[in-house]
Amino acid sequence: MTVLAVRAEEARSSSGRGRRRHLSPPLRHQPPVIPAWSVSPAEPPARPATSLLCSYRCLLPPMDLVGVASPEPGPAAAWGPSKCPWATPQNTISCSLADVMSEQLAKELQLEEEAATFPEVVVTEGPFITGENIDTSSDLMLAQMLQMEFDREYDAQLRREEKKFNGDSKVSISFENYRKVHPYEDSDSSEDEVDWQDTRDDPYRPAKPVPTPKKGFIGKGKDITTKHDEVVCGRKNTARMENFAPGFQVGDGIGMDLKLSNHVFNALKQHAYSEERRSARLHEKKEHSTAEKAVDPKTRLLMYKMVNSGMLETITGCISTGKESVVFHAYGGSMEDEKEDSKVIPTECAIKVFKTTLNEFKNRDKYIKDDFRFKDRFSKLNPRKIIRMWAEKEMHNLTRMQKAGIPCPTVVLLKKHILVMSFIGHDQVPAPKLKEVKLSGEEMKDAYYQTLHLMQQLYNECTLVHADLSEYNMLWHTGKVWLIDVSQSVEPTHPHGLEFLFRDCRNVSQFFQKGGVKEALNERDLFNAVSGLNISADNEADFLAEIEALEKMNEDHVQKNGRKAASFLKDDGGPPVLYDE
Ligand code: ADP
Ligand code: MN
Numbered sequence: 001m002t003v004l005a006v007r008a009e010e011a012r013s014s015s016g017r018g019r020r021r022h023l024s025p026p027l028r029h030q031p032p033v034i035p036a037w038s039v040s041p042a043e044p045p046a047r048p049a050t051s052l053l054c055s056y057r058c059l060l061p062p063m064d065l066v067g068v069a070s071p072e073p074g075p076a077a078a079w080g081p082s083k084c085p086w087a088t089p090q091n092t093i094s095c096s097l098a099d100v101m102s103e104q105l106a107k108e109l110q111l112e113e114e115a116a117t118f119p120e121v122v123v124t125e126g127p128f129i130t131g132e133n134i135d136t137s138s139d140l141m142l143a144q145m146l147q148m149e150f151d152r153e154y155d156a157q158l159r160r161e162e163k164k165f166n167g168d169s170k171v172s173i174s175f176e177n178y179r180k181v182h183p184y185e186d187s188d189s190s191e192d193e194v195d196w197q198d199t200r201d202d203p204y205r206p207a208k209p210v211p212t213p214k215k216g217f218i219g220k221g222k223d224i225t226t227k228h229d230e231v232v233c234g235r236k237n238t239a240r241m242e243n244f245a246p247g248f249q250v251g252d253g254i255g256m257d258l259k260l261s262n263h264v265f266n267a268l269k270q271h272a273y274s275e276e277r278r279s280a281r282l283h284e285k286k287e288h289s290t291a292e293k294a295v296d297p298k299t300r301l302l303m304y305k306m307v308n309s310g311m312l313e314t315i316t317g318c319i320s321t322g323k324e325s326v327v328f329h330a331y332g333g334s335m336e337d338e339k340e341d342s343k344v345i346p347t348e349c350a351i352k353v354f355k356t357t358l359n360e361f362k363n364r365d366k367y368i369k370d371d372f373r374f375k376d377r378f379s380k381l382n383p384r385k386i387i388r389m390w391a392e393k394e395m396h397n398l399t400r401m402q403k404a405g406i407p408c409p410t411v412v413l414l415k416k417h418i419l420v421m422s423f424i425g426h427d428q429v430p431a432p433k434l435k436e437v438k439l440s441g442e443e444m445k446d447a448y449y450q451t452l453h454l455m456q457q458l459y460n461e462c463t464l465v466h467a468d469l470s471e472y473n474m475l476w477h478t479g480k481v482w483l484i485d486v487s488q489s490v491e492p493t494h495p496h497g498l499e500f501l502f503r504d505c506r507n508v509s510q511f512f513q514k515g516g517v518k519e520a521l522n523e524r525d526l527f528n529a530v531s532g533l534n535i536s537a538d539n540e541a542d543f544l545a546e547i548e549a550l551e552k553m554n555e556d557h558v559q560k561n562g563r564k565a566a567s568f569l570k571d572d573g574g575p576p577v578l579y580d581e
Contacts, residue, residue, distance in 0.1 A: 152180075154180050158175050158178055233262065234258075234260050235257070237265035299353055299356070302415055302416065303315060303351065306415070312332060312345075312349065312420075316329045316331065320430075325352050326352075326355065327352050327353070328350070329351075329428050330350075331348060345412060346412065346422035346423065348422070348423035348426075349412060350409060350424070352419045352420075354419070371491065390417070390488075391414055391487070393486075394487035400462040400463075400464060404458070406483060407454075407483065408484065408486070409482075424475050425475075431475040433472050433473070433474065433475055434474045435470075444515050444516060447476065447481050448520050450480065452530070455505075455508070455530045458483070464486070464490070464492075465490055465498075465504065466489050467488045467497075468485060468489075469508060470507040473485040493554055495555055499544070501530065502547055505523040505524075
């Protein structure tokens with residue numbers, strides 16, 4: 001072994017391996033230990049190939065002989081500080097032989113293991129074309145590698161633009177759908193489930209496998225294990241298998257100390273993934289046919305997580321299946337997370353799940369499309385997100401109503417298209433709708449005045465029009481009228497807001513008049529009483545025409561001055577919308 005060969009070996013090991021190979025342990029100021037036999041520059045006698053350690057011992061001593069790490073001023077003194085244009089290094093740093101040996105050995109072992117465990121190169125991150133991987137034999141592969149590089153760069157640029165675009169805004173638009181690279185993990189299922197904060201540690205989860213430190217190996221001397229160690233890798237794979245789809249039976253691999261090879265693990269992962277999708281498809285079909293238990297697996301998982309986190313005690317059953325939503329009853333648990341300011345969960349909760357089957361929502365577009373609060377977001381969202389927006393809208397509207405003191409469910413939590421709120425009712429029995437309950441004449445009159453007051457509060461204090469108000473969305477509970485189902489509620493300045501209000505008034509008026517409340521105003525008077533507007537037309541057609549004219553005027557005003565400035569309220573300094581003739 002010549003000195004040159006040794007240097008070449010050094011140079012290779014220190015530069016040529018790419019990032020992953022950077023294994024240097026901390027350097028120490030220590031004179032190298034020179035074994036007795038190292039004084040002879042001649043080739044040491046041939047050694048059995050079994051001991052790698054030995055062969056490295058033969059390599060290392062000459063390194064010191066050529067002065068690579070000599071701490072003595074010896075050869076350097078000859079140049080002298082003044083003569084040398086680059087100045088003399090004050091402290092030549094050397095590392096201990098043991099460290100160098102460990103590093104070299106680790107590299108060698110790692111290479112061997114890699115060759116054995118990964119016959120084909122699997123690159124997950126970092127540059128695809130490294131010093132080592134230059135396989136120019138396949139044009140297709142080169143092209144693909146380049147394409148991937150480009151895609152990554154494109155995505156990085158996209159992320160920067162997304163960040164710039166959103167700035168500090170609380171509402172942000174995701175550019176995710178424009179990305180080029182969609183790694184398997186990024187697909188759908190994990191999309192934004194990571195933001196689930198309520199899941200506490202699962203006590204039954206197996207202990208995490210010990211991670212391999214950055215330097216790439218653990219242990220010393222002969223006991224070194226690299227991150228590619230077959231056994232370690234196998235155990236890790238088995239543990240990761242537990243994270244497959246929840247419905248996927250993976251058995252007790254950890255208990256058996258099962259070691260899965262990467263190949264098998266990847267195949268299983270793929271299988272679990274396609275199984276999950278297949279069963280979701282099957283389930284969806286079934287769901288359409290029976291229209292029963294109508295929540296998809298992902299929703300069930302989210303609900304399950306709520307129970308698992310302790311936020312809900314149990315979900316007892318389904319209260320209602322509508323076209324657009326399914327409502328469940330649940331017993332509340334507690335949110336005793338230290339980070340949360342321990343929110344009080346109502347003893348009984350209602351979980352409203354907005355249906356993610358899309359077609360039912362098509363005819364609701366007009367409620368949200370023209371609602372200025374959501375307008376900017378609407379056009380840019382995919383249908384699934386639009387459904388989440390319904391849930392979000394209901395939450396905001398309920399919160400406004402709560403503030404105004406209107407009897408309505410209190411919002412507990414919004415998670416995607418699932419809204420958890422307090423339950424109106426008792427012992428799992430929901431309060432009856434006004435439609436269903438048998439009220440005495442007195443109670444009916446009382447209910448009417450309550451409703452009138454609720455509508456006025458809603459309009460004046462919450463700046464909202466229910467837009468689906470009827471005896472079906474009013475519950476009778478503890479002698480009070482409760483308003484529910486406000487996902488479609490809009491502000492009065494919505495381009496059709498007044499028409500919605502008129503419809504609400506007609507429903508309410510008809511219901512109470514038919515119910516024998518003599519005091520009940522007719523729909524036009526009720527409309528004026530709620531809105532404070534003074535529309536004088538005495539038949540429905542004219543009345544409606546005036547409403548539409550008002551809406552039109554308001555819309556023109558909005559075009560000029562912006563939505564926020566608009567208001568139908570009389571003494572608000574708003575536009576001159578009083579329509580006296
Ligand atoms: P939909 O849009 O399907 O009409 P709703 O919000 O009106 O949705 O809920 C449907 C039914 O579920 C209601 O009629 C009511 O009986 C019941 N429900 C909804 N929310 C609650 C709640 N917070 N407490 C008790 N029952 C509720
Ligand atoms: Mn309803």
